Amino acid sequence: MNFETDIFTVFDKKWALLTAGKKDDFNTMTISWGGMGTLWGKPVVTSYVRTSRYTHEFLDKNEFFTVSFYPEEYKKTLGILGSKSGRDIDKMHIEGLTAEVVGDSISFKEAEITLLCRKLCLQPIDPKNMNPDIAQQFYSADAPHDMYIGEVVDIIRK
Ligand SMILES: Cc1cc2nc3c(=O)[nH]c(=O)nc-3n(C[C@H](O)[C@H](O)[C@H](O)COP(=O)(O)O)c2cc1C
Numbered sequence: 001m002n003f004e005t006d007i008f009t010v011f012d013k014k015w016a017l018l019t020a021g022k023k024d025d026f027n028t029m030t031i032s033w034g035g036m037g038t039l040w041g042k043p044v045v046t047s048y049v050r051t052s053r054y055t056h057e058f059l060d061k062n063e064f065f066t067v068s069f070y071p072e073e074y075k076k077t078l079g080i081l082g083s084k085s086g087r088d089i090d091k092m093h094i095e096g097l098t099a100e101v102v103g104d105s106i107s108f109k110e111a112e113i114t115l116l117c118r119k120l121c122l123q124p125i126d127p128k129n130m131n132p133d134i135a136q137q138f139y140s141a142d143a144p145h146d147m148y149i150g151e152v153v154d155i156i157r158k
Contacts, residue, residue, distance in 0.1 A: 030082025068111035117150025
């Protein structure tokens with residue numbers, strides 16, 4: 001496996017798609033919070049998903065998920081996938097994106113890089129345990145985040 005990147009900007013500036021499900025039943029959403037590192041002796045990706053997201057249901061139902069990164073020209077599409085819910089639009093057939101099976105999960109052919117992840121841990125993040133300023137800013141009106149930690153089992157580079 002080989003994936004060189006600036007981990008402090010790749011989520012924040014480039015954004016990514018977090019996708020879970022099977023070929024005919026999956027959902028995807030844009031993420032810009034996340035991390036990569038080492039845990040339990042494994043290469044891991046950590047993502048933070050509000051419990052209100054439709055994608056959350058797919059993450060819970062499936063052992064695998066993908067995190068995929070796209071060329072700059074897909075930013076508008078990522079903006080749509082990050083502002084509309086799969087409960088309201090069909091995210092399995094988004095113009096400009098072609099779903100493809102990756103291992104036991106789903107990504108899109110247009111991705112530059114896809115990280116195939118096996119779910120290792122789901123950990124709710126309790127606003128009661130946070131710095132009060134953060135809790136107030138991010139959780140007074142919105143659902144809390146769950147942290148999903150996935151082992152990176154494959155890296156698919158186009
Ligand atoms: C740039 C960007 C980054 C986002 N990052 C996250 C994130 O890290 N975690 C999260 O829960 N929502 C994030 N969102 C919001 C979700 O992508 C958005 O609510 C989406 O519509 C959820 O889709 P779903 O209901 O189909 O799962 C982000 C949105 C944008 C535009």
